[in-house]
Amino acid sequence: MYVAVTVWQGRVAPLFDTARWLWLYEAQSGMWWQQLQLPGGAPAVKADFLQNWPLVLLVCGAISEPYAWALQEVQLPYAAFMRGNADEVVAAYRHGSLEHPCWYLPGCGRHRHRRRQRRRGWRE
Amino acid sequence: MPLSHTWALAVLDSITEGVLAVDQQWRITYFNRAAERITGLQGSEVVGQPCWEVLRSNLCDNSCPLAATLKQGQEVKQRIAYIVTAEGRQKPICLSTALVQDEKGHILGGVELFRHLEPPSSQAPSAYQTVQMGEMVSCTPRMQQLFQLLPRVAESESAVLLQGESGTGKELVARALHQYSRRRQGPFVAVNCGAIPDNLLEAEFFGYKAGAFTDARRNKPGRFAQAHGGTLFLDEIGDISPALQLRLLRVLQEQQYEPLGATQTEQADVRIIAATHRDLAAEVAQGGFREDLYYRLNVVRLQLPPLRERPEDIPLLTERLLLRLQRRTGRRVEGVLPETLKILKQYSWPGNIRELENALEHAMVLCDGQWLAPEHLPSGLQPHGSPVAAPQDQTLAQVEKAHILKVLAEQQGNRSRAARVLGIHKTTLLRKLKAFQL
Numbered sequence: 001m002y003v004a005v006t007v008w009q010g011r012v013a014p015l016f017d018t019a020r021w022l023w024l025y026e027a028q029s030g031m032w033w034q035q036l037q038l039p040g041g042a043p044a045v046k047a048d049f050l051q052n053w054p055l056v057l058l059v060c061g062a063i064s065e066p067y068a069w070a071l072q073e074v075q076l077p078y079a080a081f082m083r084g085n086a087d088e089v090v091a092a093y094r095h096g097s098l099e100h101p102c103w104y105l106p107g108c109g110r111h112r113h114r115r116r117q118r119r120r121g122w123r124e
Numbered sequence: 125m126p127l128s129h130t131w132a133l134a135v136l137d138s139i140t141e142g143v144l145a146v147d148q149q150w151r152i153t154y155f156n157r158a159a160e161r162i163t164g165l166q167g168s169e170v171v172g173q174p175c176w177e178v179l180r181s182n183l184c185d186n187s188c189p190l191a192a193t194l195k196q197g198q199e200v201k202q203r204i205a206y207i208v209t210a211e212g213r214q215k216p217i218c219l220s221t222a223l224v225q226d227e228k229g230h231i232l233g234g235v236e237l238f239r240h241l242e243p244p245s246s247q248a249p250s251a252y253q254t255v256q257m258g259e260m261v262s263c264t265p266r267m268q269q270l271f272q273l274l275p276r277v278a279e280s281e282s283a284v285l286l287q288g289e290s291g292t293g294k295e296l297v298a299r300a301l302h303q304y305s306r307r308r309q310g311p312f313v314a315v316n317c318g319a320i321p322d323n324l325l326e327a328e329f330f331g332y333k334a335g336a337f338t339d340a341r342r343n344k345p346g347r348f349a350q351a352h353g354g355t356l357f358l359d360e361i362g363d364i365s366p367a368l369q370l371r372l373l374r375v376l377q378e379q380q381y382e383p384l385g386a387t388q389t390e391q392a393d394v395r396i397i398a399a400t401h402r403d404l405a406a407e408v409a410q411g412g413f414r415e416d417l418y419y420r421l422n423v424v425r426l427q428l429p430p431l432r433e434r435p436e437d438i439p440l441l442t443e444r445l446l447l448r449l450q451r452r453t454g455r456r457v458e459g460v461l462p463e464t465l466k467i468l469k470q471y472s473w474p475g476n477i478r479e480l481e482n483a484l485e486h487a488m489v490l491c492d493g494q495w496l497a498p499e500h501l502p503s504g505l506q507p508h509g510s511p512v513a514a515p516q517d518q519t520l521a522q523v524e525k526a527h528i529l530k531v532l533a534e535q536q537g538n539r540s541r542a543a544r545v546l547g548i549h550k551t552t553l554l555r556k557l558k559a560f561q562l
Binding site: 013014015018020042062066068069070108 | 163164165166169170173176177178179180181182183184185186206208210212213214443444447448450451454456
C-alpha cells in the first residue's frame with residue numbers, strides 16, 4: 001500500500017487539476033518508491049489512473065470540485081489543500097500530524113472535511 | 125509632488141483589479157483589497173507565502189506568467205486562467221503581469237493584476253448551498269428537506285414507499301436509505317417489477333426448489349433470499365398482478381414465504397422499499413391495487429419532485445452527469461455553453477434526470493469540440509420557431525426576409541440550394557425575392 005503525493009519541484013503541487021507528477025511512498029516504511037506521470041485531461045481519467053494503485057491516501061494541493069467529485073466517485077481517500085515538502089508531508093502523515101495547520105494551504109486550514117475516505121475497505 | 129506610501133496603498137486598494145506583488149523568491153509582498161475579495165484570502169495570511177500556494181491557478185506549475193516576466197522580462201497581457209478557492213470553486217480570471225524595478229532598473233520582483241471573469245447570469249451559482257446525499261446532489265430546499273429526512277427514515281425498519289415520476293431518482297433514494305441503515309453491510313437487491321413477466325414474478329421473488337416444475341433442476345433462490353439481511357427494493361410496485369399483491373401482503377404480514385415446490389417456510393429478513401410512478405392511492409380507490417398492501421407499504425412515504433420543479437439543480441446535475449458520462453465514454457468536454465444551459469433550464473423534462481442524462485449523452489456524441497452547443501442537443505429540446513433571432517418589434521415579413529438573406533448567404537447566393545434549405549420551391553423563392561426587392 002502506498003501514500004501518493006502530487007508533486008511539483010519536490011513539494012506538493014499547488015493544484016491537483018494540473019499536476020503532472022505523482023510520487024509514491026510505501027505506507028508502512030514511508031520510503032519513497034517511485035515517480036509516475038499523471039495523465040492530463042478529464043477528471044475521470046486522472047481518477048481512474050489513481051484508482052489502479054493501492055493507495056491508503058492521496059495528498060494533493062488545491063483541488064477543484066470536478067476533480068474532487070471524480071476522486072469521490074472512485075472512493076479514493078485523499079487529503080486536499082495541503083502544502084509542503086513531499087517527504088515531510090508523508091512523514092507528518094505517518095506521525096499523525098497531517099492535520100496541523102502548517103500543512104494546509106493559506107486560508108484552507110479553517111475548512112474541515114479535507115480528508116475523504118473510502119466507504120469500504122480502507123483503514124488508515 | 126511624490127505620492128506618499130499611504131496614499132499609494134490607498135490608491136491600490138481602491139481599484140477593482142486584484143494586485144499581487146512578489147519578490148524574486150516568489151514570496152508575496154503585497155496583496156490589495158480586490159485580491160482579497162477575489163481569492164477569499166486575507167492579505168495578512170498570504171504576505172510572505174509563495175504565490176503558487178495562494179493563487180493555485182491552473183497556470184502555476186507549468187506556465188506561470190510571473191515566471192515568464194521575472195526570468196525573461198516579458199510582460200503577459202490578458203491571459204485567461206482559473207484559480208481554485210478554499211471551497212474548491214474554480215474562479216475564472218483574466219491576468220496580466222509586469223516587472224517591478226527600482227529607479228536604476230534593478231529588478232525587485234513582479235506584479236500580477238487579475239480580475240474575476242463573472243460567469244454568465246445563467247450559470248450564476250445558486251443562492252442555496254449544494255448538498256450531497258449518497259449519489260444524489262441538489263441545491264434546492266425541497267430536495268434538501270428530503271435529504272434531511274433520509275437518515276432518520278433509514279434508521280427505522282419501516283417499509284418505505286417512494287413516489288415520483290419516472291427518472292426522478294427513486295432507486296438512488298432507496299440506495300441511500302440502505303447505505304444509511306443498519307442493514308448496510310447486507311445486500312441491496314433491486315427488482316423492477318414492471319420488467320418481469322407476470323408468470324415469472326413469483327419464481328423471481330420467492331425462488332423455487334429443484335423439481336418444482338419441468339426444467340427446475342436445481343434450487344434457485346428468489347430475490348427475498350438474495351436480499352436476506354439487507355434491503356429489497358421493489359421498483360414499479362404498482363405494476364404487479366393482484367395474485368402477487370396477495371402473496372406479497374402475506375410475506376409482509378408474516379415475515380415468511382415459501383419458495384415454489386418447497387415444503388417448509390423461510391424467514392424473510394428484509395427491509396422493503398417500494399417505488400412507483402403511479403398514484404397508488406388513486407389505484408386503490410379504483411380497485412387496481414390492494415388497500416391492505418398499500419397501507420403495509422405506505423408506512424413512510426417520500427415524494428420525489430420532478431426535475432421541472434427544481435430547475436435550479438439543472439446546472440449542478442449537468443456538471444455531475446457530464447463527469448459520469450466522461451468516465452463511461454472516455455470522451456472529454458469542457459462543459460455546456462450558457463445558451464445550451466438556458467435551453468436545458470427551460471425544457472420541461474418529462475423523463476426527468478434520466479432524460480437529462482440521455483440528452484447530454486446525445487450532445488456528447490454529436491459534439492466534436494469542447495463545449496456542448498444548442499445544436500448538439502436532441503431535436504425535441506431545441507426551441508421551437510424560427511432559428512433567426514427575431515426582435516419583438518420586427519414584423520413577420522422582416523423576419524422572413526432576414527432568414528432568406530441568411531440562407532442565401534450560407535449557400536453563396538445559389539438560389540436552388542437556398543430554396544431546398546428553406547423547404548420551398550425555387551419559383552416561390554424567386555417570387556419572395558422579387559416581393560422583398562432583393
